[in-house]
């Protein structure tokens with residue numbers, strides 16, 4: 001199956017002919033469990049391609065450069081933006097995050113299913129550039145449970161937690177913009193819904 005996708009490159013818009021690859025966008029408030037769902041999904045389905053983002057955030061304990069993120073300085077990130085290296089990028093809770101353009105396009109063009117785990121602003125950019133992308137919003141069972149999960153991670157400062165919880169309220173309001181909504185209450189149920197969304 002051939003798809004024609006519209007790709008925004010800097011100020012210009014160009015069209016690219018793609019083979020059977022799929023682009024999946026996974027969004028949801030910080031702490032809802034996107035990363036945990038992704039890791040389990042990738043263990044079960046190693047044929048999927050997870051796009052590693054660049055960020056200016058400091059690494060958390062246990063995170064490695066090139067695995068969890070490419071950790072870069074703000075200056076380097078701004079150079080990458082100026083060079084048009086990102087498919088999308090956004091500032092979230094005081095840090096920059098961006099999806100490297102080239103690997104995503106290469107993988108989709110080679111027929112792979114590519115997973116982007118990104119926040120709302122970036123998801124909107126990708127949905128505009130790639131209307132055929134399938135977008136999924138992960139919801140928490142409640143805001144109270146979301147806060148519990150962010151805290152249980154024990155990785156973010158009080159300030160970071162407060163910022164993320166404020167952003168979460170606006171992000172959740174946008175859930176209906178997405179093709180599919182999944183509540184991550186029971187983990188296995190949410191994972192099963194995600195698998196259905198990806199594999200049909």
Ligand SMILES: Nc1ncnc2c1ncn2[C@@H]1O[C@H](COP(=O)(O)OP(=O)(O)OP(=O)(O)O)[C@@H](O)[C@H]1O
Pocket residue numbers: 028029030031032033034035036037149150152153184185186187190
């Ligand atoms: N269904 C679930 N029930 C209970 N706890 C969960 C569930 N899913 C994930 N968690 C826990 O919630 C915490 C936050 O999960 P995770 O780091 O995957 O969130 P995230 O959405 O990727 O956050 P961020 O966007 O900030 O990276 C983790 O401690 C994880 O183990």
Ligand SMILES: Nc1nc2c(ncn2[C@@H]2O[C@H](COP(=O)(O)O)[C@@H](O)[C@H]2O)c(=O)[nH]1
Pocket residue numbers: 028029030034053054057088089090092097098099100117118119120121122123
């Ligand atoms: N727009 C983008 N958002 C991204 C990208 N990579 C990750 N994220 C999102 O940022 C927040 C915070 O992540 P954290 O690791 O600091 O907790 C979260 O919602 C991620 O999904 C990206 O490339 N672009």
